Amino acid sequence: MDSASIQFVLFGLTAALVSNFSRSRVWRSIVLLLTSLLFLGLLAHNPIVFLPLAGFLLLAYFGLFLLERGWSRSMVWGILTVLFVYVWLKKYTFLPQGIFLHFPYFTLGLSYIFFRVLHLLIETGDGDEKRHIGPFAYLLYTLNFTTLISGPIQRYDEFARDQFTPEPISLGSRVIGLQIERIIRGFFKVNVLAMLFDMARVGALEQMSQPLPLSLKLFAAFKLAVVYPFFLYANFSGYIDIVIAVARLMRVRLPENFDRPFTASSVLEFWNQWHMTLSNWFKTYVYNPLLVALMRRISSLALEPLLAVFCFFVTFFLVGIWHGRTSEFVIFGLLTGGGISINKLWQLGLARAMDRKGYKALAKSFVYVAFGRGLNFIWFAFTLFWFWANWKQIDQVFAALSVIEWFGVWLAAWLFATVVFTLWEWLRTALLSIKTAEGPVLTSRYALVVYASALGFAALVVTVLLNQPAPDIVYKAF
Amino acid sequence: MSQSNVPATENMQEAKLPRRDWIILPLLSLLTIAVLLLAAEGAARYFFVSVRDDSCEIDDSTISFRFRPNCTSHSKSAEGPWMESQFNDCGYRTRESCGPKPPNTTRISLLGASSAEGYLVAYDETFAARAAKQLTIELGRQVEIQNLGREQCFPICIFHRVDEALALKSDLLLIAVAPLEFDRMDPSDVKDRYKPMLSGLDQAQLRKGIDPNKKALTPVEDFVRHSRAGLAALHFLFQNPATFERMYMLSGEHANYLRTPFSPAWEKRMEAFDLLLGEMAQKARDANVPIVLVEDPSFAQVSLVSMSNVPPGLDPYAFNERLREIAERHGIQFIDGLDAFRYGPAANQLFYVVDGHMNGKGCAMLGNAIAEQLMKEHRIALLGQNEAQRRPAPERGR
Numbered sequence: 001m002d003s004a005s006i007q008f009v010l011f012g013l014t015a016a017l018v019s020n021f022s023r024s025r026v027w028r029s030i031v032l033l034l035t036s037l038l039f040l041g042l043l044a045h046n047p048i049v050f051l052p053l054a055g056f057l058l059l060a061y062f063g064l065f066l067l068e069r070g071w072s073r074s075m076v077w078g079i080l081t082v083l084f085v086y087v088w089l090k091k092y093t094f095l096p097q098g099i100f101l102h103f104p105y106f107t108l109g110l111s112y113i114f115f116r117v118l119h120l121l122i123e124t125g126d127g128d129e130k131r132h133i134g135p136f137a138y139l140l141y142t143l144n145f146t147t148l149i150s151g152p153i154q155r156y157d158e159f160a161r162d163q164f165t166p167e168p169i170s171l172g173s174r175v176i177g178l179q180i181e182r183i184i185r186g187f188f189k190v191n192v193l194a195m196l197f198d199m200a201r202v203g204a205l206e207q208m209s210q211p212l213p214l215s216l217k218l219f220a221a222f223k224l225a226v227v228y229p230f231f232l233y234a235n236f237s238g239y240i241d242i243v244i245a246v247a248r249l250m251r252v253r254l255p256e257n258f259d260r261p262f263t264a265s266s267v268l269e270f271w272n273q274w275h276m277t278l279s280n281w282f283k284t285y286v287y288n289p290l291l292v293a294l295m296r297r298i299s300s301l302a303l304e305p306l307l308a309v310f311c312f313f314v315t316f317f318l319v320g321i322w323h324g325r326t327s328e329f330v331i332f333g334l335l336t337g338g339g340i341s342i343n344k345l346w347q348l349g350l351a352r353a354m355d356r357k358g359y360k361a362l363a364k365s366f367v368y369v370a371f372g373r374g375l376n377f378i379w380f381a382f383t384l385f386w387f388w389a390n391w392k393q394i395d396q397v398f399a400a401l402s403v404i405e406w407f408g409v410w411l412a413a414w415l416f417a418t419v420v421f422t423l424w425e426w427l428r429t430a431l432l433s434i435k436t437a438e439g440p441v442l443t444s445r446y447a448l449v450v451y452a453s454a455l456g457f458a459a460l461v462v463t464v465l466l467n468q469p470a471p472d473i474v475y476k477a478f
Numbered sequence: 479m480s481q482s483n484v485p486a487t488e489n490m491q492e493a494k495l496p497r498r499d500w501i502i503l504p505l506l507s508l509l510t511i512a513v514l515l516l517a518a519e520g521a522a523r524y525f526f527v528s529v530r531d532d533s534c535e536i537d538d539s540t541i542s543f544r545f546r547p548n549c550t551s552h553s554k555s556a557e558g559p560w561m562e563s564q565f566n567d568c569g570y571r572t573r574e575s576c577g578p579k580p581p582n583t584t585r586i587s588l589l590g591a592s593s594a595e596g597y598l599v600a601y602d603e604t605f606a607a608r609a610a611k612q613l614t615i616e617l618g619r620q621v622e623i624q625n626l627g628r629e630q631c632f633p634i635c636i637f638h639r640v641d642e643a644l645a646l647k648s649d650l651l652l653i654a655v656a657p658l659e660f661d662r663m664d665p666s667d668v669k670d671r672y673k674p675m676l677s678g679l680d681q682a683q684l685r686k687g688i689d690p691n692k693k694a695l696t697p698v699e700d701f702v703r704h705s706r707a708g709l710a711a712l713h714f715l716f717q718n719p720a721t722f723e724r725m726y727m728l729s730g731e732h733a734n735y736l737r738t739p740f741s742p743a744w745e746k747r748m749e750a751f752d753l754l755l756g757e758m759a760q761k762a763r764d765a766n767v768p769i770v771l772v773e774d775p776s777f778a779q780v781s782l783v784s785m786s787n788v789p790p791g792l793d794p795y796a797f798n799e800r801l802r803e804i805a806e807r808h809g810i811q812f813i814d815g816l817d818a819f820r821y822g823p824a825a826n827q828l829f830y831v832v833d834g835h836m837n838g839k840g841c842a843m844l845g846n847a848i849a850e851q852l853m854k855e856h857r858i859a860l861l862g863q864n865e866a867q868r869r870p871a872p873e874r875g876r
Binding site: 172173174177445446449450452453454457458461464465466 | 494495499502503506507508510511514518711714715
């Protein structure tokens with residue numbers, strides 16, 4: 001079952017329907033557990049392949065059990081063990097091949113389970129709040145099918161608040177309508193937009209290796225540069241739209257993962273709007289503790305901003321290398337961490353060079369924001385070459401043009417992104433300004449019905465006509 | 479592209495939906511889809527233009543209609559390019575005159591329906607023109623194929639035209655049949671095979687593809703059936719052979735020539751054809767003209783052949799094997815057109831996938847296969863006895 005296919009949507013809707021037969025938390029929890037297990041069963045039919053995953057869950061639960069019983073000194077060892085087992089099961093290439101399990105086993109969603117169990121271990125080990133997580137609740141939280149494959153990464157307390165409450169959150173006709181609209185929007189993003197962007201990328205990649213006139217090659221390079229971020233956004237955020245809506249229909253609110261990321265005018269801002277649950281997790285469990293630890297050791301006020309820069313680098317380097325097991329992702333991590341720390345240094349430098357007020361005014365100015373958006377976009381697009389391509393493809397692509405030509409391509413991409421996002425924002429603002437007493441016409445239920453009907457119809461036609469699955473959810477592989 | 483995912487209307491969610499909205503919202507949804515459908519139809523009519531020019535068709539008292547001599551028409555299929563049809567002095571789709579056979583020329587008469595005529599295909603791309611060109615090269619003398627092929631000329635119509643074909647003093651008579659033409663044949667008509675075919679109003683309706691026995695369509699039914707958006711949708715859908723086969727097999731009796739054993743209706747059609755071919759073979763023997771039967775395969779057959787796993791119960795070769803048996807029983811050579819497609823490109827590149835006729839590429843493959851088989855089995859007939867004795871047959875590798 002592809003994770004954003006019609007089958008998946010129907011599975012989710014059926015689970016939501018059955019879950020709402022009763023508002024009782026026991027019933028809703030039983031339905032969630034059974035549907036999650038059924039979902040796993042649909043993904044792999046041989047129970048043997050689940051053994052390593054079961055072992056991982058058991059190990060983490062054992063750690064949790066010890067921490068709940070006051071063995072707080074075991075927290076570090078527990079985290080390190082879980083981390084090692086995760087890296088081992090994911091077969092990171094820096095480990096010797098000989099130590100890996102040599103039979104096929106199930107690792108889908110392991111990364112997201114890893115984040116959830118680490119969060120449980122850290123929060124329980126810190127011991128600020130005493131709580132007991134039973135095995136049933138633990139399984140529900142870790143195997144929840146709406147967050148299993150590609151997140152979003154939900155905190156346990158948020159999950160428990162909605163799942164185990166005797167008074168579940170309301171589910172009226174308006175909420176249902178909005179969730180259906182969101183599912184359709186997500187389905188359209190994954191199955192139509194992402195597929196079209198992917199086709200454009202594959203076409204451009206092919207053109208780069210062909211003996212074409214320079215003008216065509218430059219255009220292919222331009223397409224290759226700008227298309228992938230749009231594809232990734234449509235692919236991942238579309239899937240997230242679907243699971244958030246399905247979970248809401250099951251009366252659970254999942255955290256948002258995207259907030260119009262391409263409107264960000266800096267790399268720092270971008271990571272607050274892109275894969276938000278991942279960057280928040282890393283900020284909570286890497287950036288903050290690291291910064292606190294460093295500040296304890298280095299008490300110089302002058303160095304404090306530079307410590308933040310360093311912590312940003314480490315945090316986002318880890319964010320980068322989390323995405324894959326190969327050396328390409330080390331470069332992706334270095335570029336991601338490097339980009340965000342250079343952005344921080346730029347901010348510090350400007351704030352020092354200008355007075356604080358002047359810097360704030362500049363950061364809000366139309367031209368600065370517009371060009372900042374474009375620059376952030378092309379930086380992200382550039383780093384993504386080490387995200388989607390292997391070394392051979394990267395060599396081929398970059399060797400196809402000279403350095404000057406590539407410079408021209410990126411400059412054109414910057415201008416393109418600047419103009420397109422500025423126009424998009426202007427159009428959006430203009431359309432949202434058309435209002436009635438109930439609010440903007442564009443977000444009224446009438447407009448949403450028209451919008452959803454059109455997108456649903458288009459998605460259905462394209463899906464049926466092309467008769468081939470859309471590209472898989474990229475983040476499913478991590 | 480950067481649409482917000484944060485629900486801005488969260489605070490409005492709890493309010494009750496006004497009662498009128500339970501009617502307005504579904505209607506709005508339906509209206510949106512209707513507008514999109516109409517827009518799709520408009521776009522499809524722009525991009526999938528279809529023009530059928532029947533100005534060269536004239537009534538015929540025996541075979542319902544034929545083509546006007548020395549006439550030219552221009553048509554365009556929704557899936558193909560504009561195409562010119564020129565008819566010679568006998569109303570055949572051939573460049574050469576149907577008059578007395580020129581010296582040092584081999585003449586072949588071709589009988590068949592739309593595929594033989596080269597429906598939707600430019601003249602030089604028809605399998606008849608391709609085969610004639612290939613044979614001219616191989617034999618080293620001019621070969622012309624007088625193409626009597628005419629759309630909707632199903633086996634009984636072919637039967638009616640054998641005398642006309644033999645009167646051309648041909649060196650060989652080629653009969654091309656396709657499974658879909660059998661499907662349109664009524665075996666009970668065989669008993670009336672010596673009577674003229676439909677006439678008057680029925681002829682006109684037949685030419686327009688209207689079955690006089692069926693009730694008229696309502697405007698809505700007519701719109702749906704002739705929807706260009708539907709055609710465009712099918713055009714894309716049928717690019718995948720598996721999807722095409724799945725849908726085609728749902729068409730019931732039409733597809734039963736692919737199922738073994740044949741249904742009783744298909745058995746009757748094959749029996750009727752057996753009878754007709756026997757009488758046609760006798761006439762050809764009496765005129766001392768060799769006769770060859772060729773099967774031009776359907777898109778469904780070629781799709782099945784190209785599939786690595788043919789669904790159980792289906793056999794793309796069943797129809798051809800039966801034709802071979804019938805042909806051999808009457809001492810006729812059978813050319814299995816499907817064989818030519820066994821290792822060819824994907825089926826969707828060889829056919830107009832919705833219409834079902836072969837395109838230029840498909841015709842080229844069939845034309846070359848016909849030329850090759852005729853050279854193998856009928857070289858002497860094509861060259862003439864004297865010429866064949868003077869020129870030893872070249873070694874041919876397969």
